[in-house]
Amino acid sequence: MSYRVDPSLTVQLRDYGAESAVRCFNCGNCTAACMLAGQEAVFPRRYIRYIQLGLKDKMVESLDPWLCYYCGDCSQTCPREAEPGALMMASRRWLTSMYDWTGISRLIYRHGGWQVAILVLVSLVVLGLFTLPGNFGFQLLAAYPEGLERVRMEYFAPKEIVHWADLVLAGLLGGLLLSNAARMFYYVTRRGPRAPLSLYLIQFKEMIVHFFTQMRWRGCAGGPGKHWLRHLFLVTGYVTMAILVEAFLQVFQVEDSSFHWTSILGYYATVVLLGASLWMIYDRIQKKDLQSKYSDTTDWAFILLLFGTGLSGILMHIFRRLDLPMATYVGYMIHLMIAVPMLVVMVPFGKWSHLLYRPLALYLLAVQKKAAERQQVPVPAAQPAAAA
Numbered sequence: 001m002s003y004r005v006d007p008s009l010t011v012q013l014r015d016y017g018a019e020s021a022v023r024c025f026n027c028g029n030c031t032a033a034c035m036l037a038g039q040e041a042v043f044p045r046r047y048i049r050y051i052q053l054g055l056k057d058k059m060v061e062s063l064d065p066w067l068c069y070y071c072g073d074c075s076q077t078c079p080r081e082a083e084p085g086a087l088m089m090a091s092r093r094w095l096t097s098m099y100d101w102t103g104i105s106r107l108i109y110r111h112g113g114w115q116v117a118i119l120v121l122v123s124l125v126v127l128g129l130f131t132l133p134g135n136f137g138f139q140l141l142a143a144y145p146e147g148l149e150r151v152r153m154e155y156f157a158p159k160e161i162v163h164w165a166d167l168v169l170a171g172l173l174g175g176l177l178l179s180n181a182a183r184m185f186y187y188v189t190r191r192g193p194r195a196p197l198s199l200y201l202i203q204f205k206e207m208i209v210h211f212f213t214q215m216r217w218r219g220c221a222g223g224p225g226k227h228w229l230r231h232l233f234l235v236t237g238y239v240t241m242a243i244l245v246e247a248f249l250q251v252f253q254v255e256d257s258s259f260h261w262t263s264i265l266g267y268y269a270t271v272v273l274l275g276a277s278l279w280m281i282y283d284r285i286q287k288k289d290l291q292s293k294y295s296d297t298t299d300w301a302f303i304l305l306l307f308g309t310g311l312s313g314i315l316m317h318i319f320r321r322l323d324l325p326m327a328t329y330v331g332y333m334i335h336l337m338i339a340v341p342m343l344v345v346m347v348p349f350g351k352w353s354h355l356l357y358r359p360l361a362l363y364l365l366a367v368q369k370k371a372a373e374r375q376q377v378p379v380p381a382a383q384p385a386a387a388a
Contacts, residue, residue, distance in 0.1 A: 006054040015110040017090035021051045023082040030074035030084040044084035065091040066361030071220035072290030099180040105349040112297040122341035176348035195371035207363035237272030257323035273310035302351040305342035
């Protein structure tokens with residue numbers, strides 16, 4: 001089976017943060033140091049070799065970058081300071097852009113200005129919904145002056161309209177993400193051993209387990225450390241908030257200044273989002289560990305938007321509980337001006353897409369391994385890749 005060589009690939013990948021691939025002389029120290037690497041996953045060495053040889057098809061078909069959690073051991077042991085961990089991180093960005101059929105991921109990863117422009121554009125659209133003439137926002141409030149005396153959210157943002165808008169947005173973003181995941185599935189499975197449908201069904205549990213727990217991360221050097229725990233809390237936080245907003249908005253969005261028990265769950269999600277984002281901001285400023293040493297603009301955008309979403313949400317809740325009408329309405333609008341752009345950019349095109357791609361990679365790896373065992377096809381040995 002032959003593969004085309006793309007001599008310009010190394011240069012192209014520099015836009016995604018993979019500047020150091022040329023330093024690697026494929027000694028294998030990185031793979032030897034990695035506690036997650038094995039016969040079925042010879043990374044980072046194998047994938048770096050793909051980059052050097054310009055084997056674009058091999059790269060897009062590989063799961064290796066998604067199997068790396070960037071503990072930093074590989075970079076610490078590299079005699080050439082090729083930063084293999086950072087190369088895997090850059091490769092995940094590149095793969096995300098390859099899966100995305102719209103080309104938006106490619107724009108935001110290669111040109112930071114596009115990310116800012118899209119975020120600002122979506123934010124202005126949200127602002128327009130609340131301020132321009134129509135049966136919503138400040139125009140609706142003008143028809144009901146009593147909404148200026150006490151908090152009456154139904155006179156500013158009727159939850160029936162907000163709920164349907166949530167569902168439409170979730171359907172659109174979810175559809176984009178799933179279509180990109182389908183392209184990943186196609187790339188990974190288009191060659192190699194064919195697996196029966198029954199095997200995909202049996203192994204689907206791997207997808208569920210790793211989506212919610214990322215438990216494979218616990219196999220990194222040092223065992224279950226702060227990064228795994230932080231990620232686990234983050235997942236529980238935004239899954240909780242997503243369920244409240246998408247499924248239970250009718251009771252979660254309270255119309256007046258009263259208290260509802262769902263706010264307790266909202267408090268948990270908010271504390272987790274604020275705490276984790278502040279923790280990540282601190283780590284990236286201090287740069288004391290390798291995971292925080294190299295930050296792409298998309299990394300910073302994700303963290304800052306996450307923090308802004310949590311902060312604006314809890315401030316709006318405080319204003320509502322204090323029965324401050326205008327502060328509540330403006331706070332609600334600002335909250336959506338931060339949260340909606342974050343979701344639009346990060347879910348199908350940016351960092352949040354990793355929440356699906358990594359569990360999907362582990363699921364496909366499990367299927368590939370079982371299919372190879374059934375067909376008695378040997379798993380590729382740990383050896384440098386060569387152009388055919």
